[in-house]
């Protein structure tokens with residue numbers, strides 16, 4: 494995550510003295526609520542795979558989710574790049590390319606796949 498972007502989000506918070514309200518529980522709730530708003534963009538849509546006409550709303554709600562993620566990481570003293578890299582490593586172990594390539598199965602259901 495770009496440090497300048499993180500600093501901008503934290504500066505926005507600090508200018509308003511909102512850090513006092515940003516405990517991990519309420520930030521986790523906020524992430525979930527904003528993720529639900531992102532999902533709402535697709536509610537009752539018959540064309541879920543097409544989103545060209547929804548991009549403005551998607552940009553806004555995705556940014557809300559990411560802003561709260563930055564605030565949550567800060568509140569918990571976590572480095573976003575570090576935790577993302579750790580998770581990618583764990584996922585790579587759960588989903589080895591030779592088994593997961595082209596498969597949408599959960600890691601517990603993966604067979605011994607073969608890459609063509």
Ligand SMILES: [Mg+2]
Nearest residue numbers: 527530554557
């Ligand atoms: Mg929102």
